[in-house]
Amino acid sequence: MIEVQSLRKSYGTKTVLDGVDLTVRAGTVTALLGPNGAGKTTTVNILSTLVRPDDGTARVNGFDVVREPGAVRAAIGLTGQFSAVDTLLTGEENLLLMARLRHLGAKGSKARVAELLEQFDLVEAARKPLATYSGGMQRRLDLAMTLVSTPSVIFLDEPTTGLDPRSRHTMWDIVRGLVADGTTVLLTTQQLEEADQLADRIAVLDGGRIVAEGTPAELKRLVPGGHIQLQFADAAALATAADLLDGSTRDDASLTLSVPSDGGVEALRSVLDRLAAARLDVDDLSIHTPDLDDVFFALTGSDTKGTNS
Structure with a gap:
């Protein structure tokens, strides 16, 4: 049109x-x-x-x-x-x-x-x-x-x-x-x-x-910072997963592991397949992707958070 x-x-x-x-x-x-x-x-x-x-x-x-x-x-x-x-x-x-x-x-x-x-x-x-x-x-x-x-x-x-x-x-x-x-x-x-x-x-x-x-989802994937957050039942499972997943960041206090990801289905499937192959159970999982604020700031050098105009 x-x-x-x-x-x-x-x-x-x-x-x-x-x-x-x-x-x-x-x-x-x-x-x-x-x-x-x-x-x-x-x-x-x-x-x-x-x-x-x-x-x-x-x-x-x-x-x-x-x-x-x-x-x-x-x-x-x-x-x-x-x-x-x-x-x-x-x-x-x-x-x-x-x-x-x-x-x-x-x-x-x-x-x-x-x-x-x-x-x-x-x-x-x-x-x-x-x-x-x-x-x-x-x-x-x-x-x-x-x-x-x-x-x-x-x-x-x-x-x-x-x-x-x-x-x-x-x-x-x-x-x-x-x-x-x-x-x-x-x-x-x-x-x-x-x-x-x-x-x-x-x-x-x-x-x-x-x-x-x-699309909004495609633009969000342009910006680094996306990750999959995994929570485990105990410190042993957390340590094993951290060794298994390259580039991950662990938080021992909360028993969580942050794995860099673009938020796509393939990235999530890859992580879950590797955990399943190692017989590691995940208590909780969440996907975090950059929002449009992050995209806007990265692409234009302007921060619009709080802008109403």
């Missing part, structure tokens, strides 16, 4: 995108993860035809963003970093305005607005002024406005910025529902948990380049 090749964009002497390649499959969520200034929003602006690239190609739903911008706009929806709702109108009026701009007609507009108000749990607040809406409600309304024309591709630019945990989880559930219905989502975020929860694939953008790409 989205194909990007050698995308470049500069503002004066500042290079924002420096040869970005990206492919997003239909009916999936791809997260663009990166620090401030990495080029995430610029990428979304180019794909949504708001900004023209300096070089490279980008196609959305089969249409070129430069040569066929009208066809691209007809296929997409965009929810930016900040709610684009009109605070002088009610929620229902905001949706009706968007429906009319999308040329749905009076009857079609009314039906679609009623459907969206129900879907986003805004029926009771539909005719109330937006001053009475919480931040989460305004964000849900903003996304509902994006969906008025049932786009096949949706760009979400840091959609949960500033939301409380409950509102954030509500937005995640909405996104999951959209993808289950076949919508393709490109999500930009600095929320590592958000990328981990929602994304089928993650592309890490830093300094205008994609520095890594893969």
Whole structure:
């Protein structure tokens, strides 16, 4: 649904995108993860035809963003970093305005607005002024406005910025529902948990380049520090296992052994097979892999722990 090749964009002497390649499959969520200034929003602006690239190609739903911008706009929806709702109108009026701009007609507009108000749990607040809406409600309304024309591709630019945990989880559930219905989502975020929860694939953008790409599990395996922790019943079994498993680290006080591992099935099977061959029983086992915080820090040199923007 989205194909990007050698995308470049500069503002004066500042290079924002420096040869970005990206492919997003239909009916999936791809997260663009990166620090401030990495080029995430610029990428979304180019794909949504708001900004023209300096070089490279980008196609959305089969249409070129430069040569066929009208066809691209007809296929997409965009929810930016900040709610684009009109605070002088009610929620229902905001949706009706968007429906009319999308040329749905009076009857079609009314039906679609009623459907969206129900879907986003805004029926009771539909005719109330937006001053009475919480931040989460305004964000849900903003996304509902994006969906008025049932786009096949949706760009979400840091959609949960500033939301409380409950509102954030509500937005995640909405996104999951959209993808289950076949919508393709490109999500930009600095929320590592958000990328981990929602994304089928993650592309890490830093300094205008994609520095890594893969599933969340694949990216976590790029970072050293993963291990299998084994606990034994007695010191004798622990000592035997430590001699058997090269590179392992033992803790005599807790009777545990830490064995370096990439977290994969084959690595686990190898360890268990060697223990079984030596007739060693394991009381407890756990697998520890680096999280996306570790991945982000290793790939970009930025630590986002505690970051909410």
